[in-house]
Amino acid sequence: MSQIETAFFEIGSLDTLATRDSFIHRLDPRAKLLTTLAFIFCVVSFDKYQFSSLLPLVIFPASQLVVGRLPVNFLWKKLLFLAPFVVLIGIFNPFFDRQILFHIGPFGVSGGWMSFASILLRSALTISAALILIATTSFSGVCLALEKIGAPRVFVLQLLFLYRYLFVLGNEGTRLVRARTLRSFNRQGTGMAVFAQLAGQLLLRTLDRAQRIHLAMRCRAFSGEIHLLRSFNFGRREFLFMICWCSTFLLIRAGNFPQLLGKVLLEFTR
């Protein structure tokens, strides 16, 4: 499958996951969006050398996977290709920061390796949080949550329109790419000139399509104002969900539970 087909397949599969039913899926999207943002903020607020104190935060994505009855597969693939840019930048840390922080047996662990490990863990946590948000709340849910929180209406409408026509243009793009692949050999036909022609053709078709859409909307009495049907309400469950998770994040941020646990275990084995 070409890259474009894979991409749209992923979008479709994530959106299908959002149609499942579970406690998490039934929550108001605002609660889920705000809790995820609080989680990400908590993750990035740790110091660069912290690794073990970040580990308890795994409980948030893990519990959502369990309660939301989500398959773990969709996360693993993304985490394996852990944001190449992050790894590329993070791998320089061990080179620049060689100050030894502590020793494990005969080996000294430098600050650079600690911060690199921390970067990888942060990356895993934030990526999981974002993907689980979409898998439990559909894209339209997130857009409605944004609108309720106060994002400008024009921007929310833009997001909804984009999502609506994403699949249409994805189909067209896939057909174009397949046609190009069938007509190209070795590296002939996949260059910039052909691409520019391809893009130009798609653009012309897109402009025509936009005109047809606008006419269709006018035929159906569109007067410039779009109405959204909102069927969610923010109740006691959502409030409790947010309060419980935010206090958990604060607790984990304030203390260093793995260290505490390690000390307690060492005391017992002494």
Place this chain on the structure above:
Amino acid sequence: MHLADALLSPAVGATMWAATAGTISHCSRQVKRDLDDSKVPLMGVLAAFVFAIQMINFSIPATGSSGHLGGGMLLAILLGPYAAFLSIASVLTVQALFFADGGLLALGCNIFNLGVFPCFIAYPLIYQKIVGESSSEKRLFFGALLSCVVALQLGAFGVVLETVASGISDLPFNSFVLLMQPIHLAIGCVEGVVTAAVVLLLWRARPEFIQDSHIENSQNRRSGKKVLVGLLVATLVTAGGLSWFASPKPDGLEWAISRISKNGAVAGSRPEIYSLLSAFHFKSAILPDYHFSPAEDAGSTKDGAETWPAVDAGTTVSGLVGGVMTLGMSTLIGFFLKRRHSAGTA
């Protein structure tokens, strides 16, 4: 080029989100006011077009690698700055949510880097200057090419600044800049050529589309705004880059005082309150002496020798932060004075 959450600190992330949110509201208000409602579906469909186009790769002749079109500049040329910014922001939001391409906190930074620079700097200052209202093929080509190159350079520099200011990565400013800028120069050239080719294709097939967007967007320009944007860019460049070339030698006052104190004129013990206050002053300063405070500056080599130009991220950040704050305060003061004046005369 998308920044990720793992490399950001909360302060930088929150600041950039504030800037992006402000720009989104401003653009939404402009779009609501200016655009007619046939543009509403156009914005959405063009954003979907850019999203689809980003997934299609092409091979680059000299190297063996493949590239893809970013599309930010193309949207700016087709839709004008405000609508294009919203479209780019929506594409990046979808990418962040579905592909975790750049995290949710980094979304603010990414929208700023990939949206503000093409739409509000490269488009008005380069593309519109070169093309004007004439729209000859040569001008379209060079306008698109140059504005793409500049937009990508600025975007890459934005990424460098945000990463270094966060302090999670140990990569020093100089190496990072040397790593990012040349690569993005090459990427910018390729993207510029492809964007220009697409624009030319559109110009030959549907000239009225490009003409209309040129006329519409040149009508929205007001000379006061141009001057302001020009000054802002000059401030950013001077504070961010030219400040490295400042002379390290003492200025007139410092030289005079150093002469006087050498001759022993300033004598006597200072009351304890002076040292307490100066220690508090130094500690509470976010950027003491226009540098990052010593504890944070883990990556730089301080060998004591004064180098010139003193390339230092701390100086750049101090210059930029100071410049923006000064601009903000003077704007606020002018705003309040204007309101008082109009209230007084009313």
